[in-house]
Amino acid sequence: MAYQYRLNDLDINSDIELPELYCSHQASGTNSIHIATGKTPARLDNAHYSNPIYSIDQSTILLTIENCARYLIHNGRKIIIEPFRQADSNSVRNFLLGPALSLLFHQRKLLTVNASAMIIDGMGVLFIGNSGTGKSTMAASLQQQGFLPMGDTLVTLNTGADGSILVHSGLPHLKLWSDSLNALQLDQQQLAPVRTELNKFIYPLKEITAMPVPLARIYQLTEDRLDLDAMRFERANPLESMTLFSHNISHSGLMPHMGLTQQRFQYASAVIKKTPVFRFFRPWNLEQLKPTVDALLQHMTSQPEQP
Amino acid sequence: MKRIFWLASYPKSGNTWLRLFLNNLLHDNEEPVDINDMPLSNTIASAREPLDQMISLESGELFAHEIDQLRPAMYEAWSNNSTCKLYCKCHDAYTWNSNGEPLLSSRATRGALYLVRNPLDVVVSYAHHNNCNIDKAIRQMANTHHGLANSHTGQYKQLRQRLLSWSGHVHSWQNAVRIPVHTMRYEDMQLDTINTFTKATRFLQLDNNQADIEQALEACRFDKLREQEVRSKRFRETPAGAKAFFRKGLVGSWRESLTDNQVCSIIDTHGSVMYLLGYLDSQGNPVY
Numbered sequence: 078m079a080y081q082y083r084l085n086d087l088d089i090n091s092d093i094e095l096p097e098l099y100c101s102h103q104a105s106g107t108n109s110i111h112i113a114t115g116k117t118p119a120r121l122d123n124a125h126y127s128n129p130i131y132s133i134d135q136s137t138i139l140l141t142i143e144n145c146a147r148y149l150i151h152n153g154r155k156i157i158i159e160p161f162r163q164a165d166s167n168s169v170r171n172f173l174l175g176p177a178l179s180l181l182f183h184q185r186k187l188l189t190v191n192a193s194a195m196i197i198d199g200m201g202v203l204f205i206g207n208s209g210t211g212k213s214t215m216a217a218s219l220q221q222q223g224f225l226p227m228g229d230t231l232v233t234l235n236t237g238a239d240g241s242i243l244v245h246s247g248l249p250h251l252k253l254w255s256d257s258l259n260a261l262q263l264d265q266q267q268l269a270p271v272r273t274e275l276n277k278f279i280y281p282l283k284e285i286t287a288m289p290v291p292l293a294r295i296y297q298l299t300e301d302r303l304d305l306d307a308m309r310f311e312r313a314n315p316l317e318s319m320t321l322f323s324h325n326i327s328h329s330g331l332m333p334h335m336g337l338t339q340q341r342f343q344y345a346s347a348v349i350k351k352t353p354v355f356r357f358f359r360p361w362n363l364e365q366l367k368p369t370v371d372a373l374l375q376h377m378t379s380q381p382e383q384p
Numbered sequence: 385m386k387r388i389f390w391l392a393s394y395p396k397s398g399n400t401w402l403r404l405f406l407n408n409l410l411h412d413n414e415e416p417v418d419i420n421d422m423p424l425s426n427t428i429a430s431a432r433e434p435l436d437q438m439i440s441l442e443s444g445e446l447f448a449h450e451i452d453q454l455r456p457a458m459y460e461a462w463s464n465n466s467t468c469k470l471y472c473k474c475h476d477a478y479t480w481n482s483n484g485e486p487l488l489s490s491r492a493t494r495g496a497l498y499l500v501r502n503p504l505d506v507v508v509s510y511a512h513h514n515n516c517n518i519d520k521a522i523r524q525m526a527n528t529h530h531g532l533a534n535s536h537t538g539q540y541k542q543l544r545q546r547l548l549s550w551s552g553h554v555h556s557w558q559n560a561v562r563i564p565v566h567t568m569r570y571e572d573m574q575l576d577t578i579n580t581f582t583k584a585t586r587f588l589q590l591d592n593n594q595a596d597i598e599q600a601l602e603a604c605r606f607d608k609l610r611e612q613e614v615r616s617k618r619f620r621e622t623p624a625g626a627k628a629f630f631r632k633g634l635v636g637s638w639r640e641s642l643t644d645n646q647v648c649s650i651i652d653t654h655g656s657v658m659y660l661l662g663y664l665d666s667q668g669n670p671v672y
Binding site for chain 1: 420432433436437438439440441442443444445447450453454457461535536537538539540541616617618620624
């Protein structure tokens with residue numbers, strides 16, 4: 078194998094260089110993931126579910142990103158990439174190291190969440206929310222306050238031996254739009270774009286923990302459409318928590334087609350049983366980042382009230 | 385199955401009024417519908433979240449032209465997964481994606497109610513809506529590449545919408561021959577209200593009687609909507625930075641706001657379409 082990496086206790090052998098991952102110098106185990114380039118089918122003949130992007134059969138998922146590449150994700154063990162002509166390599170890696178690996182993790186029954194994660198006072202905190210609601214920007218702001226981010230891509234959760242929910246770091250970077258980088262006064266000149274010609278950049282994290290930490294809280298980042306300046310926290314009740322969290326499991330909508338409906342319910346109920354979920358209504362305005370972070374840090378030191 | 389009726393318009397052309405009318409028409413309570421809690425027709429064609437759910441990807445990491453390739457399938461899924469007719473707001477011009485498919489899939493579309501308003505009035509309202517000056521709004525409405533949610537440095541909550549120029553928007557919908565389109569002028573909604581809304585109701589395949597229609601119109605009279613907006617402090621669809629959503633809503637209020645040069649500029653750019661829609665007389669003078 079040309080390149081060896083390690084992520085979430087998993088060894089990855091890759092035919093292509095993946096500078097976004099940490100190199101590994103250990104011999105890979107038998108349970109490793111193999112990433113190769115090669116021919117892939119245009120569709121899966123025995124697919125039981127298809128849409129313009131995904132085709133799913135018993136053991137394989139075909140992910141097709143137009144103008145970029147096809148990814149054949151097989152049995153939690155192997156991903157074959159077929160880049161399309163003129164695809165840029167940043168794009169090919171972006172969809173490999175995001176959705177393709179996340180789907181492979183699902184095949185391995187690993188719970189991946191669409192969240193940015195932080196360590197605050199030794200405990201894990203997740204920020205969830207719809208795409209574009211500022212999860213990564215929040216993580217970068219907190220890093221500037223001295224807290225340690227755990228990434229915003231391929232963050233995974235599992236249950237520890239003592240029954241606690243553990244957060245595992247994702248990829249050692251945050252993905253930030255140029256607007257956010259500017260607001261945070263971070264220089265984007267040296268950063269690689271997520272995709273060539275896209276003004277969203279990979280901001281590397283110099284320090285990221287390899288050790289999982291117990292999950293303490295989950296915050297859903299949102300705004301009050303009736304009062305855009307509102308800044309308040311509301312604890313979600315168990316049913317709301319279940320819904321909010323379930324929606325933020327990676328590929329949540331595809332899990333039923335992967336035979337993982339029961340798994341999704343079990344994942345989500347285990348997490349919300351142990352973890353308070355808060356809605357954080359705040360102005361989604363980059364000029365308001367400082368007071369937003371201040372309010373959040375103050376809330377984190379408080380005892381969670383009952384829903 | 386074709387279940388979607390698009391409630392389509394260039395912005396500030398009466399779309400919200402139409403949707404509030406439909407909400408009042410189709411709900412059972414005596415009380416007018418809360419402007420911030422419309423039970424029906426709340427979906428907009430450019431909503432990002434449903435697309436993200438369908439594709440299980442961060443759509444912000446796709447380029448607008450790539451998203452356009454996925455949008456027809458999204459509307460087909462909306463249509464196929466629904467058991468009833470859907471009334472969906474839409475500000476997009478009627479355009480095709482690079483696969484040669486209409487963005488608003490014909491396989492999902494039952495019809496489109498296209499609202500149009502005198503551009504002399506639109507420009508004043510659009511400037512207020514975007515918190516910009518009138519000259520900028522005039523330039524935007526003349527720009528054939530104008531769109532909404534079109535940033536390249538951040539991510540909008542909505543998907544990119546190509547508006548084209550104001551004239552281009554009108555042309556695009558008049559040329560949408562693959563789907564039934566019923567065009568409705570804002571001026572007729574104001575000046576021949578019951579007749580205009582009754583025709584719209586019939587086009588949308590609703591069988592409500594005249595009394596229902598009159599009651600729904602009463603519930604969404606402009607002064608009542610503005611009163612609700614003041615009482616609730618904010619209408620949820622008001623863009624950040626805009627002071628109020630329901631401002632004047634009058635026909636011909638441009639006469640108090642536009643300079644002669646601004647009027648000439650708009651007529652120079654959009655005169656031929658304005659004439660076809662009855663906004664200019666045969667001498668080229670504004671009708672309203």
